Amino acid sequence: MKHIERTLIIDAPKFLGQYVRLSGWVNSRRDHGKLIFIDLRDRSGVVQMVIIPDKEIAYKNAKDVRSEFVIDVEGFVKERPGGLAKNTKTGMIEIEVAKIDVISEVEAELPFDVAKSELDVNLNTLLDNRNLVLRNKKINDIFKVYDQLLKSYAEAMRTAHFLEIKTPKILSAATEGGANFFKIKYFNREAYLAQSPQFYKQAGVGAFERVFEIGSVFRAEPHFTTRHVNEYVGLDAEMGFIDSFSDVMDQLESVLKKMAFDISQNCQEELSEYSGEILAPEHFPRIRLTEALEILEKEYGKKSEDVDIDPEGERLICEWAKEKYSSDFIFLTHYPISVRPFYSMPSADGQFTETFDLIFKGVEIASGGQRIHNYKQLKNNIVRYGLNPEDFEHYLDIFKLGMPSHGGWGLGSERIVQKILGLDSIKEAILFPRDVKRLTP
Numbered sequence: 001m002k003h004i005e006r007t008l009i010i011d012a013p014k015f016l017g018q019y020v021r022l023s024g025w026v027n028s029r030r031d032h033g034k035l036i037f038i039d040l041r042d043r044s045g046v047v048q049m050v051i052i053p054d055k056e057i058a059y060k061n062a063k064d065v066r067s068e069f070v071i072d073v074e075g076f077v078k079e080r081p082g083g084l085a086k087n088t089k090t091g092m093i094e095i096e097v098a099k100i101d102v103i104s105e106v107e108a109e110l111p112f113d114v115a116k117s118e119l120d121v122n123l124n125t126l127l128d129n130r131n132l133v134l135r136n137k138k139i140n141d142i143f144k145v146y147d148q149l150l151k152s153y154a155e156a157m158r159t160a161h162f163l164e165i166k167t168p169k170i171l172s173a174a175t176e177g178g179a180n181f182f183k184i185k186y187f188n189r190e191a192y193l194a195q196s197p198q199f200y201k202q203a204g205v206g207a208f209e210r211v212f213e214i215g216s217v218f219r220a221e222p223h224f225t226t227r228h229v230n231e232y233v234g235l236d237a238e239m240g241f242i243d244s245f246s247d248v249m250d251q252l253e254s255v256l257k258k259m260a261f262d263i264s265q266n267c268q269e270e271l272s273e274y275s276g277e278i279l280a281p282e283h284f285p286r287i288r289l290t291e292a293l294e295i296l297e298k299e300y301g302k303k304s305e306d307v308d309i310d311p312e313g314e315r316l317i318c319e320w321a322k323e324k325y326s327s328d329f330i331f332l333t334h335y336p337i338s339v340r341p342f343y344s345m346p347s348a349d350g351q352f353t354e355t356f357d358l359i360f361k362g363v364e365i366a367s368g369g370q371r372i373h374n375y376k377q378l379k380n381n382i383v384r385y386g387l388n389p390e391d392f393e394h395y396l397d398i399f400k401l402g403m404p405s406h407g408g409w410g411l412g413s414e415r416i417v418q419k420i421l422g423l424d425s426i427k428e429a430i431l432f433p434r435d436v437k438r439l440t441p
């Protein structure tokens, strides 16, 4: 027979009465003695196929195939008798198979049925069997939402004339300081994995005014939480010639509104599986951190020892914002100098900083603010933070060459997806997550 082109399963109904070729994975197989039914899955959907004994070779092959075998099939698109399964996109048809070729077999014992609509397994099983698990439709769909998120972010940034850059991830010094860096062997020297693109995106402002990056960030945080991993993908941005850090919040707000809009428009099916919804009002509420702490004490009886907010406080302040402003987002502004990095612009009062965190559905998804752009002020601040300016020689160089006022943010991509879909752990929103104990698969 003449070679015919592959048809995607989603398009099969358009070929009613015609002969087509489909390729994919065996989602399930039911042997009814005389008839064999195979549900075939490709990237576009699932379709029922029926194999009758008259087609001897196809029937023999169908007897041998098992779940997850990859097969190539030819057959006729027929109306499905009884019009069953009308709720699926291909439920009105079935394929009467004429020919089955096995492309590859399954050589392993399958630990569970990945075709089930809900995989009733724990997080470790989900992560240990990642290659199989990612084939489950509901889990596969997490990454369709993630894909839309990345696309919307890049589009929003380009529309606002930010240039996309990629910065080095192997550094001679730990960017953000602290203890949460990975030291690596770099030929005969020591090096560090980038804890953020902070210094390089600021350098980007010196050259391009507006830059953004979608890139890996490495944090040696020994945390066992639902919101931390040791490698995540940061959505960073930095913009020059700002009047204040409100400009940065305005820009971030407009990016998130576009991401929320695109996802609710283009990922309706995926959201419905997770009952995900996003409340993104015209203006996200913005309150000072100290005000938030007062609200927590007054409304929820929650006292804070320090001028900072803990995860429980973030959860409660989001509850408050949802009730008062119908918003899943809230900006907390003006963090004290003691909890912000040395490059943060101090406020006029000398106690607080021109910085913010953005909290979404109970979790911090972004940090940002205005940066110090004056060389002398920055150098003095490094000393004030008990750091050695010599360790920041190359970073300080940027500020000797003329720098505009500027600010930016770091936004965690996986936390957004986790929170939109209501996933218990951030790790479910990552293809192959890395945590304290996990370096495989």
Ligand code: AMO
Pocket (backbone or CB within 6 Å): 195, 196, 198, 219, 221, 227, 228, 229, 230, 232, 234, 364, 365, 366, 367, 368, 369, 408, 409, 410, 411, 412, 413, 414, 415, 426
């Ligand atoms: P920060 O350290 O707050 O700021 O990080 C910014 C955002 O990155 C995400 N994030 C994480 N996601 C998963 N696992 C982790 N371990 C993790 N750590 C952080 C969060 C967080 O809000 N240079 C500054 C940003 C800036 O000011 O531009 C920075 O890195 O969503």
